[in-house]
Amino acid sequence: MSAQRIVRLGLAIVASAVSLALSSPYWRDFGYWPESRRLWTLYFVLGFLLAVYVFDAFLGRLRTLFEHDALERATREDEP
Amino acid sequence: MIRIEYQTQRLSLRFFLLMLVLFFFQAGFGLLLTAQHIDPTLLAGTLNFNVARAEHTNLGILWVLSGFIGAILFVGPLLSKRELAAPGLIKFLFYALLAVVAWNVATQWLAQQGNAGWWLGQPMLQEGLEYLEGGRITDVVIFVGFAILCYVLLRTFPRVSNWNEIHWGLGIGVVALTLVWVFGMFFVERLDLQEYFRWYVVHYWVEGVWEVIHISLVGFLLVLMFGASIKSVGYAVFWGIAFVWLSGLLGNAHHYFWIGTPEFWQFWGSLFSALEPLPLIFCFWHIYLDAHQDRKPIGNVPAFAFLLGSVVLEQVGAGILGFTMTFALTNVWSHGTWVTLSHAHLALFGTFGMLGLAAAYYAVPLMRGVVQQFDQRLGKLAFWLVFTGMLGLGFAFAIGGTVQVFVYRTLGLDWFGGDVAPAMQFAKLMVPAFGLVFMIGVCLLVYDLLTLGLRAKATIDGPAAAPAPTGWGRRLYGWETGLWLLAMWVFGAIITLGLLSFNLHSVQGGHRLFPYLMAGIGYPGLLLTTLLFVGRFLRSLEARCHAAAAQAVLPAGLQAASG
Incomplete structure (x- = not known):
């Protein structure tokens, strides 16, 4: 795994963790599935993993956007 | 593009004028x-008030839709390199839209009389949602109108195998516009379920469908204004749409x-709506990069100003202000208050309204x-x-x-007992003050676009x-942005x-010190930064004309020396 990929993933995990912390529900009794704490845990973990994926994809695609721009700029400058 | 290439493009003019x-x-x-x-006793x-408010919100949606169309x-x-299909249907669509506007405006007044026009178990005249x-x-006429728009656009587009990302974005956008509308077309007696489907239309429209149309149109307008490559714009459009759905489909649960x-929606609704600004940040960088791809003078400043305003207010109104109130822990306080109005005005007018105005400023002169x-x-x-009026x-x-x-909400004082209104009096006076600035701008731009090309020619500033x-007009680099x-x-x-x-x-x-202090720093800071940034961005682009003029008067030898 390249250093850039590790940094991107690290940023995605931190950003998702902050989002997760801010997303604490207003209700505190976990009342919808009262019989299964495991289901609640799964719900939180799945949400976190999906958020990491979205952040990671975002950072990766933003980088590519800048790379495209640099390539096009170079092509324009090469043109007579 | 300096002239109209296809005569059926002119059919858009009537929709732009109706929008205005x-x-x-x-x-x-x-x-x-x-x-x-x-x-409150006025009229x-x-x-x-409730009727005037309904007219305000309904007309807001109708003029944005007219601009989109x-x-x-x-x-x-x-996009298709050919004339629009079925121009007769487009003319019919325009008259249908006129009829919907007239009907909508006229029937809101019936709410005051308590008359919904019940027939066959449906509220035929107005329904108070x-x-x-x-x-x-x-509703039925609007559905037919959307279906016509789908038909015209999809028939005009080339074969699907030749579609690029902008075709896909607009194609999916107009089809989804029609399908999501269906959820607002039936009456459910249970109020919570009816409310659920109302939110479904209002918010899946805005955050799932209009955003898609917005991204696609912004992309193509950048191609037209700056000659940006379809390929790289297509990449930005594809991922912009992908992020809208990756975040927004679940994130919409904040409603x-x-x-x-x-x-259980409180957790995923908060978490995924916190990701909803991502496509907007993506779009923000996309407009920065495409506007700076070459350093040629910008031909149509008002069109680009409104386009930039659309993307920046999308970032600020929908992205940042939306983010601040999207968590269950903040939304429980802000929901249904004027805090939401701040977000709604900047996001709806900024993102979608300004896009229609940008397109009009690009198209009408042509x-x-x-x-x-x-x-x-x-x-x-x-x-x-x-722009300033809306930020205000x-x-x-x-x-x-x-x-x-x-x-x-926190002290639990009475709304109707008159405790809240005096506390908000200062803000209530600021609204008409900024509203007046906004209204003067509206009158100017309506006059300008309605009479463009028809009034006597004025002296035009040279480069x-x-x-x-x-200074403020120097080149805007990525790090500064x-x-x-x-x-x-x-x-x-x-x-x-x-x-x-x-x-x-x-x-x-x-x-109250802490929340008041944070609001007192945060809101003016955010809105002033936005105002200054847009000023800086536009100034740097306008300065290109100056640079180009200076370059033109340089002797050939000096030009060669300056490289």
Whole structure:
């Protein structure tokens, strides 16, 4: 795994963790599935993993956007 | 593009003009509402506040849709390299839209009489659902209108195998526009379920469908204005849409917090809506990069100003202000208060309204054949008036909303008993003040676009009148843009902290210093940063004309030496 990929993933995990912390529900009794704490845990973990994926994809695609721009700029400058 | 390439593009003109007329009346109703807020007896019994408000919100949706239709019809032939299919149907669509507008405006008054026009178990005349107040007859006509738009666009487009990302974005956008509308077309007796489907239409439209159309149109307008490559714009459009759906489809659950839907939505609704600004940040960088791809002078400043305003207010109004109130822990306080109004005005007018105005400023001069001798001064002035006016309105609503949350939600004082209104009085006075600035801008831009190419030609400033490429007009680099964006988000974080602080026992016990301080720093900081950033961005682009003029008068030898 390249250093850039590790940094991107690290940023995605931190950003998702902050989002997760801010997303604490207003209700505190976990009342919808009262019989299964495991289901609640799964719900939180799945949400976190999906958020990491979205952040990671975002950072990766933003980088590519800048790379495209640099390539096009170079092509324009090469043109007579 | 300096002239109209396909004659059917001209069919878009009538939709742009209708957009302007509706925009004028919508803003007028807005001003009336600000007066009724100050004096609740104003026109009571004649034009009640709830009716005027329904007219304001409905006209807001109708003029945005009219702008979308105009923009889609204008770019459709360019994307397809052929004339629009079924021009007769497009003319019919225009008259259907006129009929819907007239019907909608006329029937809102019936709400005051308690008459919904019940027939066959349906409210035929008006139904009192916020934003979707038109009755079932209107709903059916709108559905037919959307179906016509789908048919025309998809028939105009080339074979699917030849579609690029912009075709896909617009194609999916108009089909989804039609399908999601269906959820607002039936009556459910259970109020919570009816509310669920109302949110379904209003918010899946805005955050799932309109955003897709917005991204696609912004992309193509950048291609037209800056000659950006379709390939790289297509990449940005594809991923912009992908991020809208990756975040927004689940994130839309932030509207399910308090309407009777299961409690578990509070977590995923908060988490995924926190990701909703990502596509907007993506779009923000996309417009920066494409506008700076070459350093050629910008031909049509008002069109680009409105396009930039659309993307920046999308970032600020929908992205940052949306983020601040999207968590269950902040939304529980801000929901249904003026804090939401601040977000709604900046996001709806900014993102979608300004896009329609940008498309109109691009298309109308072309259709009126004045692109070469187009006096842009009125357009630029109108842009600054509506942009500043709207930021001011956002500020007034946000400050009023913060007071409202404290007095109404945390202290639990009476709304109807008259405790809240005096506390919000200062903000209530700021709204018409900024509203007036906005209205003057609206009048100017409506006058400008309606009469462009028809009024006497004015003297047009030459390139030398453009700002010098120094100081505020120097080139805007990526790192500086990043700093502006960061500053906006820092102020957004301060606002979020302020809203979160309403959960503190001390605040609920009557200590208002912290939330007021955070709002007092966050909102003006964010809105001023936005204003300055747009000023800086536009100034640097306008300075290109100056640079180009200077380059043109340099002797050939000097030009070679300057490289």
